[in-house]
Amino acid sequence: MCNDTDSSRSRHHPRLFQSFFQGSFPGSSACRSPGKRADLMINSGHDTLVDKDYALLAEHQLLSARDGVRWYLIEKEPGTYCWESFLPQLEAARKYHIQMTWELAHFGWPDGMDIWQPEFVDRFAAFGAAFARLLREQGETQPLISPMNQISFWSWAGAEIAWFNPFDTGRGYELKQQLTKAAIAAMYAIRNELPEARFVITDPLVHVAASGYSSIAKNAAQQQHEAQFEVWDWISGRSLPELGGSEKLLDIIGLTWYPDHQWFHNGDPLEPHHPDYRPLHLLLRDIATRYQRPLLLAETGAEAIKCAEWLNRVCEEVRAALDMGVAVEGISLYPLVDYPSWDDDRRSPAGLFGLPDANGNRTVNEACALALRSQQIKFKQNQDREE
Secondary structure: OOOOOOOOOOOOOOOOOOOOEEEEOOOOOOEEEOOEEOOHHHHOOOOOOHHHHHHHHHHOOOOEEEEEOOHHHHOOEOOEOOOOOOHHHHHHHHHOOOEEEEEOOOOOOOOOOOOOOHHHHHHHHHHHHHHHHHHHHOOOOOOEEEOOOOHHHHHHHHHOEOOOOOOOEOOHHHHHHHHHHHHHHHHHHHHHHOOOOEEEEEEEOOEEEOOOOOHHHHHHHHHHHHHHHHHHHHHOOOOOHHHOOOHHHOOEEEEEEOOOOEEEOOOOEOOOOOOOOOOHHHHHHHHHHHHOOOEEEEEEOOOHHHHHHHHHHHHHHHHHHHHOOOOEEEEEEOOOEOEEOOOOOOEEOOOOEEEEOOOOOEEEOHHHHHHHHHHHHHHHHHHHHHO
């Protein structure tokens, strides 16, 4: 790991979340083929095991977490909201004292709606307002809300390569603007109902290097790399102000970080041993310098046999970032529970907890759980020494 520290900045002490280590439940409700929706809350068993799953959070001291609010189930008819699918999650969070980040859209939307039309923006904003009213009626005053998960990835997968809905090609930039516009409208609507609501704006953290040393290769790599900032720039109003963005909306920056998030501009993977590979702590510093906002690693993880090794590597990098004064406020393990892969039904054994057995009990990935507990102790010891 590159030891590039800035002695002029004091170490950052995370305080934003109830627990530094967190868990993120799989929440996608995308259609992986027209008319075939893959609801990962159902596929993972989480929809029927909410109480048990939140109890596991508390047992493993993951006292902050992210979970999905399934728009397609809640608003089956325009303007009519049924919260039956969501209320058990809210009740379980309160029962086990879990601080939640509620995610309103994870690659899915209600049936019968055209994502390309202005109606999509209007209905998502109205859904956000309705959700905020529900929370207010339930006594919530400062909820954490993630309006749309990974707009950049959704736009690429859904409208550039037609991997999932809306199954288009060559329209990724257009979809990115449409989704961002909807997220901005929803955030304003939410703040009208709950002025103290906080937002986690999550998108992939990546690094793209040039394959070769020509000016064409370098420019292509730079363009790909800079594209990761577009959503945050638009939401903050730093660019494309016609979308309605404002600095007051860019609150907490959520980052997804996985082993394949560095590549050459031609698509070849960029491996850690290559000199162009950029350590995570420096990428985190770059984001913090650019936006001056608190950061959350909102998703990070690896396949089960590599889970512990990956978590230890990520924690080492995050400690280096904290030592540099970078405001990293948490690390969230994803997926918290296993699920059959939503694109080919292959089991994806990557979670801290496995698929449920016939009695609704999940196995524990012991290697990952041990690494998590070890890192929790290390981070707590560092905090205690500095206080």
